[in-house]
Amino acid sequence: MKQEYLDAKLERYRQKEIYPFHMPGHKRKEHALMDPYSMDITEIEGFDNLHEPEGILLEGKERLAELYGAKESFFLVNGSTCGLLAAISAATRRGDTILMARNCHKAVYHAVELSELKTEYLYPSITKEGIQGSIHPKDVEEALKRHPKIKAVILTSPTYDGVLSDIRTIAGMVHEKNIPLIVDEAHGAHLGFSESFPASAVSEGADVVIQSFHKTLPSLTQTAVLHRMSERIAPERIRKYLSVYQTSSPSYLLMASIDRCVRILQSRSERYFADLEENLTTFYRKVQDLKHLKVLTEEDFSKEEGYAFDPTKILIYTGDTDMTGKELMDILRKDWDMELEMASGYYALALTGIMDTEDGFFSLSEALHTIDEQMKKTGKDVAVEESIKIEDENEHVSYLFMQELYGKKEVVYPVWEAEDIRKMEISLESALGKISAVTVSLYPPGIPLLLPGERIENGFLEGIAKCRESGLHISGLSGTSNERIEVVIP
Secondary structure, three states, rough: OOOOHHHHHHHHHHHOOEEEOOOOOOOOOOOOOHHHHOOOOOOOOOOOOOOOOOOOHHHHHHHHHHOOOOEEEEEEOOOOHHHHHHHHHHHHHHHHHHEEEEEOOOOHHHHHHHOOEEEEEEEEEEEEOOOEOOOHHHHHHHHHHHHHOEEEEEEEEOOOOOOOOOOHHHHHHHHHHHOEEEOOOOOOOOOOOOOOOOHHHHOOOOOOEOOOOHHHHOOOOOOOOEEEEOOOOOOOHHHHHHHHHOOOOOHHHHHHHHHHHHHHHHHHEEEEEEHHHHHHHHHHHHHHHOOEEEEHHHHHHOOOOOOOEOEEEEEEEEOOOOOOHHHHOOOOOOOOHHOOEEEEEOOEEEEOOOOOOHHHHHHHHHHHHHHHHHHHHHOOOOOOOOOOOHHHHHHHHOHHHHHHHHHHOOOOOOOOOOHOOEEEEHHHHHHOHHHHOOOEEEOOOOOOEEOOOOOOHHHHHHHHHHHHHHHOOOOOOEEEOOOEEEOOOO
16 A cells, blocks of 8 residues: 655645635644745743743743733643633532533533533523534523532533633623633634624633634644633643643743744724625625525524624535535535535534635635526535424424434433543444443534443434434444444443
8 A cells, every 4th residue: 555644735725725614723734834844843942931930931821811811821732722721620619510511522521521520511502404503602601500519610601613602691690609710622612802703702701711722823733722711720730731731842932933923913903803894794695595505694593593793714514415525525625626614414614714815715705606696506405304204394404313313312421430431332223221431422523422431322212323324424433334332331
């Protein structure tokens, strides 16, 4: 077999000039650093120390905190993952109970496992199109009343799909109990720089906010930041755990990229965001006349489903056709030289940001119109899975699909306990009623569908079967076609 090398493959991909409707947010524009080899250094004289900054890195931290209005901000070179791990570890002690959204990133579950935390879950709403929505403040309030020993609350806002929760109201409820609110804002580092977009959690009352710069801003992959907005989590504990979860040999290229991005936002954010707003407004207006595909907007979410919506996340819904989100994503790649961020069963996601071009938005609009017309000519406008009878006409197949995958599961063992119990591998066909020993998720976005210690139910198995049929990437299963799973031995 002929060997393939990553650097050569990256170079070939670069030469194809495929338009990136995906992260990282710099969209492969050469606006930041020069030859990386000539600038790659370690902690030499004059370049400071990430974990004990006193000079140039301290100045960078202070610029970052001033930009976002934080009490203290930190550079993260191990992605938002290390920020989430550090914040949760700093806010809790081993064995504590936390209240967390069930659609949190897997990094939050890793923090639970490492500290053997007890968990109470908040479940987001699900729209009829199968999009996960907001966490309701009333659910937070009720959970805090039922579980007085909760030590911290962790939410994801915005979600991967751009849906925000009412952080200000939730923060007020959480603070009445004198406990901290940690917000995973990995997909929202761009929020707060324009009145056209929702406010950031940093100004809405959260105590710690973690953001991935690389997801939506012009910064290199793996760059992220953590903002401390209050004293509810001891600052020294945050610093301690950041030193635990971050490398002791941080990349100066990544730190320089964060600092460069901060300076871009300081000096040019008004112009960049004005251009982005204009491009998005034009795009959404152009795609209103699609006949079969549908580009979702804030109007498609009730306030119960989504408190606010980030329009930079372009959600292209295919659920009223027999085309899956994965098929749409493949067509855009193959026929239009566009790479989207991800595809689910009945929609695809295009990530946009301040580095996207007017031509890019125009091309996506043209592609969707052409595909939409071809669907009419080829009979691709028939309803999905007509054999499924749905009593409530508002319950689209996509809604049922998401309910099957992300519905509430019976928790038999805590995550960390199930990880250490004896396990065996069996076929999915024989897994009904068994207890999972692994985390199963769709990647992206990496939100667990099933956790160690949860009982495997029919809805989950039916949902996974549809994911396999749709060609979605499933993490956690085994076998040549994701047909096997590890379970706890009773």
